[in-house]
Amino acid sequence: MIIAVIDAMGGGIGAQIVSNLREELPTYIDIYALGTNSIATNSMMKAHANKGATGENAIVTSVKKANIVIAPMSIVMPNSMMGEVTCKMSEAVVDCEALKILLPIIPENIEIVGLENKPLALLIKDSIKVIKKEFNIK
Template identity: 85%
Template structure:
């Protein structure tokens, strides 16, 4: 099983997700760090992702192989993350057959009503619960 964690900017969110996945899930599950830039990829690799790659083509290609994609919701919004997310990236994630777990961390001019305002640590715990339930992992 492959879990692709996608992040941009400094990779802080992705690094926290990768670290939690490594702590909570069996070691046979591969975690890919996919950064919109090299700093984000590096941060996630330091959190012990199995593999890492950077940029549009890496995200487009790896989104096809992943069973699960974990990312901020802005990854499906072209030009988000200060322009780091390209149209091809957001389309690849949206079109992927992977289970997509999108963290409700919004760009500054986007609001999604009806979401519970939770700290990132609780969102990551919820992410792991969904993965364990969906793939029957104990």
């Protein structure tokens, strides 16, 4: 099983996700660190992702192999994350066959109603619960 974690800018969110996945899930699960830039990728690799790749083509190619994609919701919004998310990246994530777990971390000028405002740590825990349930992982 492959879990692709996508992040941008400094990679802090992605690093927290990777770290929590490593703690909670079996070691046979591969975690791909996909950064829109090398700083984001490096941060996730330091959190013990199995493989890392950077940039538009790496993301477009790697999400096709993933069973699960975890990222801030902004990944499906072209030009978000200070312009680091390209249209091709967004389209690849939306079109891939993987289960998409999108954390409600979005640009300031967008508001999604009906979402419970939770700290990042709880959002990550909720994401791991979804993975364990969906893929029958104990």
